[in-house]
Amino acid sequence: MxxxxxxxxxxxxxxxxxxxxxxxxxxxxGGEMSVTDLLTALYFHIMNVNxxxxxxxxxxxxxxxxxxxxxxxYVVLAEKGFIPKEELSxxxxxxxxxxxxxxxxxxxxxxxxxxxxxxGLPVAVGMAxxxxxNGQRWRTFVIVGDGEMQEGSNWxxxxxxxxxxxxxxxxxxxxxxxxxxxxxxxxxxxxxxxPKLNAFGWKVEEIxxxxxxxxxxxVSVETTSKGKPKCVIAQTTKGQGISFMSDNVxxxxxxxxxxxxxxxxxxxxxxxxxxAP
Amino acid sequence: xxxxxxxxxxxxxxDAFTSTLEALAAANSDIVAVCNDSVGSSKxxxxxxxxxxxxxxxxxxxxxxxGVGAGLANGGKLPFVCAASPFLTGRALEQxxxxxxxxxxxxxxxxxxxxxxxxxxxxxxxxxxxFAWIRALPGVPVIAPADRIETxxxxxxxxxxxxxxxxxLSRVGVPDILPHDHxxxxxxxxxxxxxxxxxxxxxxxxTHRALAxxxxxxxxxxxxxxxxxxxxxxxxxxxxxxxxxxxxxxxxCEEHTIFGGLGSAVAEVVVDECPVPMKRLGVxxxxxxxxxxxxxxxxxxxxxxxxxxxxxxxxxRKG
Numbered sequence: 001m002x003x004x005x006x007x008x009x010x011x012x013x014x015x016x017x018x019x020x021x022x023x024x025x026x027x028x029x030g031g032e033m034s035v036t037d038l039l040t041a042l043y044f045h046i047m048n049v050n051x052x053x054x055x056x057x058x059x060x061x062x063x064x065x066x067x068x069x070x071x072x073x074y075v076v077l078a079e080k081g082f083i084p085k086e087e088l089s090x091x092x093x094x095x096x097x098x099x100x101x102x103x104x105x106x107x108x109x110x111x112x113x114x115x116x117x118x119x120g121l122p123v124a125v126g127m128a129x130x131x132x133x134n135g136q137r138w139r140t141f142v143i144v145g146d147g148e149m150q151e152g153s154n155w156x157x158x159x160x161x162x163x164x165x166x167x168x169x170x171x172x173x174x175x176x177x178x179x180x181x182x183x184x185x186x187x188x189x190x191x192x193x194x195p196k197l198n199a200f201g202w203k204v205e206e207i208x209x210x211x212x213x214x215x216x217x218x219v220s221v222e223t224t225s226k227g228k229p230k231c232v233i234a235q236t237t238k239g240q241g242i243s244f245m246s247d248n249v250x251x252x253x254x255x256x257x258x259x260x261x262x263x264x265x266x267x268x269x270x271x272x273x274x275x276a277p
Numbered sequence: 278x279x280x281x282x283x284x285x286x287x288x289x290x291x292d293a294f295t296s297t298l299e300a301l302a303a304a305n306s307d308i309v310a311v312c313n314d315s316v317g318s319s320k321x322x323x324x325x326x327x328x329x330x331x332x333x334x335x336x337x338x339x340x341x342x343x344g345v346g347a348g349l350a351n352g353g354k355l356p357f358v359c360a361a362s363p364f365l366t367g368r369a370l371e372q373x374x375x376x377x378x379x380x381x382x383x384x385x386x387x388x389x390x391x392x393x394x395x396x397x398x399x400x401x402x403x404x405x406x407x408f409a410w411i412r413a414l415p416g417v418p419v420i421a422p423a424d425r426i427e428t429x430x431x432x433x434x435x436x437x438x439x440x441x442x443x444x445x446l447s448r449v450g451v452p453d454i455l456p457h458d459h460x461x462x463x464x465x466x467x468x469x470x471x472x473x474x475x476x477x478x479x480x481x482x483x484t485h486r487a488l489a490x491x492x493x494x495x496x497x498x499x500x501x502x503x504x505x506x507x508x509x510x511x512x513x514x515x516x517x518x519x520x521x522x523x524x525x526x527x528x529x530c531e532e533h534t535i536f537g538g539l540g541s542a543v544a545e546v547v548v549d550e551c552p553v554p555m556k557r558l559g560v561x562x563x564x565x566x567x568x569x570x571x572x573x574x575x576x577x578x579x580x581x582x583x584x585x586x587x588x589x590x591x592x593x594r595k596g
Contacts, residue, residue, distance in 0.1 A: 057353055105381050111351055113380040116371055122341040123376055126348020126356075129333065133309065134353060153372075156341035163336075 001045050003212035008275035009079065010040040010212075014241050015268045016075045016088060022261045024092040026100070030238040030251040032072035034176040034209070035143060038234055039064075039076045041215040042141055051081035054108035060138050061111050061127045065120020066145035066174060067101040068253075073110070074098050082109035118151025120144060121171060125157045128169035128229075141219065143172045147179030150188050155200075161229040162201035169229040170219055171202075174209065176238040178249050197231040209234025242267055287450025291389060293425035294446055295320040297432040298357060302328055308436065309333055309349060311358045313342045318448075319359040319389050339364045343372035347382040355383065355436065361395075362388025362404035362445060370410055377441045378414040385435045386411075386443045391421070392481060392532030393560075393570045394448045400564035404445075409537025411443045412510045418463055419509040421445040421539075423484035424454045427507060430461035438463070447532070449482050449570045454505065464511035472500030475588050476520035478543055479530040480507050482570075483579060487530050490584035501588060512542045514550065521551035526591045528556050530579055532570075535559035554594045556587055 013036050021027035039062075043049070047060040064073045071091060078085045083098075090096035097106035101115030112123045124142035131138050144154065161169055173193060177184050184191060197204045203225040207214040217223060218232045238252070239245025242264040256264055302308040302324065309331040310324050316334060325332040333349070335342045339360060346358040358365070365388050366373065377384045388407055395402035411419050420435075420442060422428040428446060435442050454469065469484070470491050479487035484505045491501040502524055504516055520527055527547060529540035540557025547555050558579050565573050574580070578587060 061351065103379075105379075112347060112382070113375055116375050118340070119344060119372065119375055122344025122372070123348040123351070125341070126345035126350075127352045128348070129345065130349045130352020130354045133330065133349075140348075153340040153344065156335070156338035157344065160335045160338065160341055160345065164333075 003216065004275060006040055006044055006212045008272070009044055010037045011241070011268060011272045011275060013040055013072065013075045013079065015265065015272070017071055018261070018264055018268065020071055020075070020088050020091045022256055023089060025255050026092055026253070027071050027255065028068040028253045030178070030245060031066060031069045031145060031174070031176070033240045033242060033245065034236040034238045035066065035069050035072050035174050037210050037212065038143055038172055038174065038215060039072055041212060042219065043076050043080055045216050046219050047141070048138070049080070049109065051109065054082060058136060058138050061124070061140045063111055063114065063120040063124045063142040064102060065114050065117070065142055066148055067114030070100060070102045073102055077107070077109040080109070083107060117145070117148040118153040121154050122157040124169060125161045125164070125166065128161070128166040129164055131168050132164070132166065139168050139170065139221065141170045141172065143174055146173055146175040146177065146184055146193070149173065149190050149193065158197065158200050158202065165227040166229045167224050167227055171229065171231045172219065173231065173233050174236050175233050176236040178238045178247070178252070180252050182249060193233050201228065203228045203230045204233065205230070206233045206235065209236035210240055241271065282452060284450070286452050288425045288453070289448050289450055290422060290425050290428040290446050291320045291448055293428040294387065294432055295323060297429040299324055299327055301433065301436045302331065305355065305436070307353060307355045309354050309356050311335065311342055311346045311349065311356050313337055313339050313360045313364065315360050315389065318361060321359060339368040340372050343369040344376050346384040347376035347380060350382040350384050357385045357387055359387040359389055361402070362391035362407050363402055366404060366407040366410050373411065374414055378417045381416060382441060383439060384441050386441065388443060388445045390448045391445045392447055393565060393573045396570040396573055397567055399567065403565060405533045405560050407445060408509045408531070408533045408539060409541070412537065412542065416440060418442040418511065419445065420507050421481035421509065422507050423480060423505050424451050426453055426455045426457060426459050427461065430459050431507065434461040434463065445481065447482050451482055452485050454485055454488065464508050464513055466504045466506040466508070466513040466516045468502060469505050470501065470503040472502040473524055474499045474501060475526040475528060475592050476502040476504060476524045477528050477530065477584065477588065478504045478506050478539065480505060480509070480539055481532055483530040483532055483574070486574065486579055486581055487584060489581035490588060493581055493585040494588055499592065506539065509539050509542050512546060514546045517543055517546045518551045521547060521553040526554045526595045528558065528584070528588050528591055530558045530584055532574065533559050535561055554591055556591050558584065558587055
């Protein structure tokens with residue numbers, strides 16, 4: 001798919017996400033806006049997944065370790081056909097299978113349950129190792145938040161992935177520079193991340209996490225490196241696409257009021273016009 | 278412990294675990310072992326020799342170890358994740374909860390050297406909370422085999438079972454108790470001795486002590502039913518209700534804190550279904566003093582004599 005089309009899809013994903021957050025009265029809209037372009041590129045350009053066979057043994061795996069951005073994943077899974085689009089309006093409703101963090105037992109397309117931070121990467125290492133043991137060519141992708149890199153379990157997994165030479169594993173760090181309560185730099189500043197991952201034996205690439213061309217290239221199989229796991233550090237903006245949310249720590253999990261919703265939707269629709277055929 | 282046991286008759290259940298796992302792995306190429314630098318203490322040396330690529334040693338990193346196990350299961354493998362029980366269950370409890378239990382990952386958790394097997398190494402290395410922790414998680418059977426026969430049977434069951442489970446193994450030698458053709462059934466206890474005055478319920482390294490206690494009671498003209506209850510979850514409620522009905526007194530014995538383990542699980546059934554006098558033997562809510570595993574069990578009232586004495590008190594109580 002062309003980058004232009006991917007941008008149009010990402011814009012649509014953002015509007016659906018915004019709508020669902022407004023409707024549910026909850027969500028993690030800042031981080032969902034920052035991760036949407038990454039998810040769109042993976043699901044609509046890179047990954048081999050089939051909603052008709054969600055457990056196909058040869059499917060590519062994607063683990064959203066920053067599970068609090070579940071809604072962004074649900075929106076993408078609905079667009080792909082894993083779940084009905086109408087079901088998005090049940091997000092967070094009593095007995096909905098779409099709760100605040102993704103559940104692989106209930107939601108087709110979800111690979112493992114995430115929510116507590118620092119869980120996705122170790123599981124993804126196990127997936128990639130399984131593919132190696134099986135002699136299969138499917139790939140494993142895992143998206144973590146940058147604040148999440150403060151979890152020690154991630155560094156255990158980073159060591160293991162290098163030791164196991166998992167060149168079929170791609171870690172994408174959604175590096176928006178903000179965590180729940182403050183900037184990373186003011187909390188536990190693990191940046192710069194690239195030299196750390198390099199030192200642990202990974203191939204590292206830093207990109208603009210909202211530039212479709214850069215994302216698609218960085219996660220493509222052609223840019224992997226034999227014997228090394230790959231880390232893509234995606235420089236992103238929390239609240240991307242909505243001016244008053246952008247890079248604003250207040251919008252980690254704030255819910256827009258009616259005026260803010262209208263304003264946000266207007267901005268996204270204006271951007272959508274750019275992608276109109 | 279004043280038990281006439283010949284060391285030659287005592288067996289380390291880890292050997293039964295690994296020999297069974299190796300035999301299963303020879304027939305099923307999806308079986309892999311995951312460990313945390315514990316090849317020696319988990320007795321996985323033979324497995325590594327036979328299946329070098331299928332021994333996945335993540336180093337000293339238990340959180341990653343359990344996560345990797347869940348990922349391997351997602352990729353179609355059948356992982357046995359082996360580590361000293363205190364570190365497997367304590368350090369990686371959240372991974373066990375989210376990645377294994379909640380995700381229903383087909384991961385077999387094998388807690389090695391559980392209970393107070395590491396006696397003199399002290400409470401950091403004791404695992405007397407693991408029944409309680411893992412039992413609190415939905416969908417993870419908690420199994421403590423009593424001897425090498427039940428260990429082998431439980432490992433075979435685990436490999437066939439589609440879903441997670443926790444096998445709690447010791448390194449402390451125990452005699453053979455169950456018949457050689459024993460087949461493990463989830464949630465089913467075994468009557469090892471029949472009796473009508475009291476029921477002794479035990480598992481793991483306590484089962485043979487409970488049997489010895491029953492023999493002591495016999496010498497005093499009392500008959501005790503002995504139930505080997507390997508499964509702490511699901512608990513064999515039917516056998517507990519039957520025991521309460523038939524013997525009207527229940528004494529539990531476990532190598533675990535008395536808060537939340539086998540005794541608690543039995544007491545939950547007794548309170549709900551069949552109130553009778555009951556006592557729970559175990560570690561009484563303290564960090565243990567320095568001593569060997571067997572000595573600690575004796576010190577906490579679980580020598581055969583100690584168990585028999587508690588049984589006598591309980592029989593008195595029911596009047």
